[in-house]
Amino acid sequence: MFELSPEGKELVKKELARYEDKYSAIIPSLYQIQKENEGWVSPEAVDHLSELTGIPHSHINEVLKFYTMFNLKPTGKYHIQVCCNITCSMFQARELTDDLCQKLGIKEGEVSEDGRFTVSRVECLGSCDNAPAVQVNETYHDNMTPEKMDTLISELK
Amino acid sequence: MEAKLLSEHYSDDSYIGLEGYKSKGGYAELKTAFKMKPEEIIEVVKQSGLRGRGGAGFPTGVKWGFLPKNGEPRYLLCNADEGEPGTFKDRVMMERAPHQLIEGMIISGFAVGSHKAYIYVRGEYMDSVRILEKAIQEAYAAGYLGKNILGSGFDFDLDVYRGAGAYICGEETGMISSLEGKKGQPKLKPPFPAIQGYLKKPTIVNNVETLAAVKYIIRDGAEGYRKYGTEKSAGTKLFSVSGDVNKPGVYEVPLGYSLMDLINNECGGMREGRKLKAVIPGGSSAPVLTAEETGRATMDYECLAEMGSMLGSGAVIIIDETRCMVDMLKVILHFYHHESCGQCTPCREGTGWLEKIVRSIVDGNGRLQDIDLLNRVAENMKGRTICALSDAAALPTMSFIQKFREEFEFFIREGRSQVKG
Numbered sequence: 001m002f003e004l005s006p007e008g009k010e011l012v013k014k015e016l017a018r019y020e021d022k023y024s025a026i027i028p029s030l031y032q033i034q035k036e037n038e039g040w041v042s043p044e045a046v047d048h049l050s051e052l053t054g055i056p057h058s059h060i061n062e063v064l065k066f067y068t069m070f071n072l073k074p075t076g077k078y079h080i081q082v083c084c085n086i087t088c089s090m091f092q093a094r095e096l097t098d099d100l101c102q103k104l105g106i107k108e109g110e111v112s113e114d115g116r117f118t119v120s121r122v123e124c125l126g127s128c129d130n131a132p133a134v135q136v137n138e139t140y141h142d143n144m145t146p147e148k149m150d151t152l153i154s155e156l157k
Numbered sequence: 158m159e160a161k162l163l164s165e166h167y168s169d170d171s172y173i174g175l176e177g178y179k180s181k182g183g184y185a186e187l188k189t190a191f192k193m194k195p196e197e198i199i200e201v202v203k204q205s206g207l208r209g210r211g212g213a214g215f216p217t218g219v220k221w222g223f224l225p226k227n228g229e230p231r232y233l234l235c236n237a238d239e240g241e242p243g244t245f246k247d248r249v250m251m252e253r254a255p256h257q258l259i260e261g262m263i264i265s266g267f268a269v270g271s272h273k274a275y276i277y278v279r280g281e282y283m284d285s286v287r288i289l290e291k292a293i294q295e296a297y298a299a300g301y302l303g304k305n306i307l308g309s310g311f312d313f314d315l316d317v318y319r320g321a322g323a324y325i326c327g328e329e330t331g332m333i334s335s336l337e338g339k340k341g342q343p344k345l346k347p348p349f350p351a352i353q354g355y356l357k358k359p360t361i362v363n364n365v366e367t368l369a370a371v372k373y374i375i376r377d378g379a380e381g382y383r384k385y386g387t388e389k390s391a392g393t394k395l396f397s398v399s400g401d402v403n404k405p406g407v408y409e410v411p412l413g414y415s416l417m418d419l420i421n422n423e424c425g426g427m428r429e430g431r432k433l434k435a436v437i438p439g440g441s442s443a444p445v446l447t448a449e450e451t452g453r454a455t456m457d458y459e460c461l462a463e464m465g466s467m468l469g470s471g472a473v474i475i476i477d478e479t480r481c482m483v484d485m486l487k488v489i490l491h492f493y494h495h496e497s498c499g500q501c502t503p504c505r506e507g508t509g510w511l512e513k514i515v516r517s518i519v520d521g522n523g524r525l526q527d528i529d530l531l532n533r534v535a536e537n538m539k540g541r542t543i544c545a546l547s548d549a550a551a552l553p554t555m556s557f558i559q560k561f562r563e564e565f566e567f568f569i570r571e572g573r574s575q576v577k578g
Contacts, residue, residue, distance in 0.1 A: 018316070021356055023338025027321050059339075066340040066498075067321035069280045085242045086441050087399040087474055089488045123324065123492055124242040125281055128399035128472070129406045138283040 002045040008032050012052050026063050030070055039075035076111045076118040078156045081135040085124035093132035097121055099146050160385050162373050162393045164409040167253040175295040178256040184301055186375040190264040191309040198268035204379035206391030211236050211364030212470045214458045221269050223351035224359050231359040233266045233274035235368055240279055240324040241440035243472030246395040247365040249407045251285040255292035261368040266313050269361055273314050277332050280321040289317050324496035328544045329362035342498045343544035366395055386412035390457035400475035401428045416454040431477040439469025441489045442549030444556030481574040482561040487515045493550035504547035507538035511554055523569035528558055
């Protein structure tokens with residue numbers, strides 16, 4: 001069973017009224033669910049949102065699965081997203097990702113044993129002048145190196 | 158030489174807030190615009206030669222002119238779903254000068270008769286979303302947004318919508334689908350959004366930089382704006398430069414500016430004094446230029462089109478002699494395969510095949526006939542789909558092969574990169 005917090009429900013209600021069409025509330029609501037559900041959107045959460053909004057869950061699922069920022073399985077507390085697109089890959093982003101996975105003992109998309117980390121390769125983050133760029137949850141980190149990554153990991157408790 | 162029109166105050170932190178923005182002449186053009194008739198503004202924008210800065214380069218005033226000439230409600234939608242690999246100028250604009258965009262949008266909304274607008278920001282840009290939301294609140298509190306703005310009788314509401322990770326939502330009809338709470342799949346045109354867009358109402362979709370530029374066209378007039386740039390590519394443009402240069406970043410220069418000057422003057426030349434090999438001049442979907450072509454290129458719509466490439470979003474990726482073009486194409490094709498929305502067969506299947514073939518070459522399993530196969534698949538993907546994503550994968554493929562064929566052949570023959578050893 002998943003249920004949004006009272007604040008979460010309030011947000012969904014506000015989003016439903018915010019746009020001309022209630023379907024526009026799906027994406028902001030899914031973000032809220034993800035925030036309250038350890039970084040992912042579960043099938044139960046989709047049912048819950050469908051009930052709250054009156055939008056069929058087939059449609060919510062369609063939206064959920066189309067957008068890459070929604071996770072379909074649990075993620076670590078810190079979701080480390082390494083841009084491996086063109087400029088970042090020129091500056092060793094792929095090697096950085098492999099190195100990071102090895103250090104954490106996980107494969108891409110997995111959660112580390114202590115529940116702290118998930119590592120994913122992502123597409124262009126729009127920070128190509130600071131390549132390689134890494135996004136941890138909502139925060140950008142620039143010009144990453146293996147050393148800077150070590151420091152970052154040790155600071156994320 | 159840099160021409161700081163839009164970016165004049167980007168290094169000034171106070172410009173982010175309303176007071177700082179106003180102290181630098183902010184919202185003065187809004188007052189000027191309210192003294193004009195909407196059709197006069199459209200005419201000035203037409204005369205200025207402003208073209209869409211998101212990638213397509215379509216004349217902005219002409220796009221606005223496609224709207225029905227009746228009182229039907231219409232939407233203005235700002236495309237801030239900046240996703241073309243190599244592009245980061247919109248993020249800088251939103252985070253350094255949110256009010257500049259807001260002012261540009263109010264003026265544009267007034268011109269096209271829209272009372273409701275959205276800024277669709279890509280989901281990853283949370284900082285941009287926060288900064289814009291704060292600026293919008295400030296603008297409402299100061300009476301620049303809402304009912305009867307500055308006593309003009311004009312009402313205008315503005316809201317931010319956060320996307321959720323999909324390159325295709327940068328395509329204007331894909332963005333409309335997304336804003337409607339659906340998968341961000343592009344729609345067949347016609348009908349064009351100006352006739353039938355968001356919620357089937359007339360909708361104008363313009364890029365962040367395009368809307369911000371409108372403010373300066375009002376300030377300086379069409380002629381003033383045309384002091385920058387060339388006859389057909391008027392004004393300034395913000396270029397996002399990344400890759401093998403000493404000072405990557407966002408630089409505003411007049412259109413028609415020499416690409417070599419951009420590299421050597423603004424960007425401090427090549428990193429570690431290495432030799433230039435290639436440049437992708439307009440985001441990863443733009444066909445690549447060789448070093449020789451780069452030496453002749455000027456950064457305007459016409460010159461790059463004549464060279465078989467495009468200005469696109471102004472994302473300039475500089476590539477030096479140590480880079481493997483086969484590997485770079487693999488990265489590019491992985492992206493387009495990943496981002497294909499899946500509704501058109503040539504794109505859905507074609508992007509997958511292109512990636513698969515180049516990957517097999519990089520893995521050492523390439524066959525010489527794969528080069529022609531890549532060309533054939535790419536040829537069959539061009540111009541056969543609802544939107545331009547298919548072409549965006551096909552065109553770089555063909556240009557990489559045409560201009561760096563030897564590297565592909567070497568990789569296939571030797572099972573390793575020609576440059577990486």
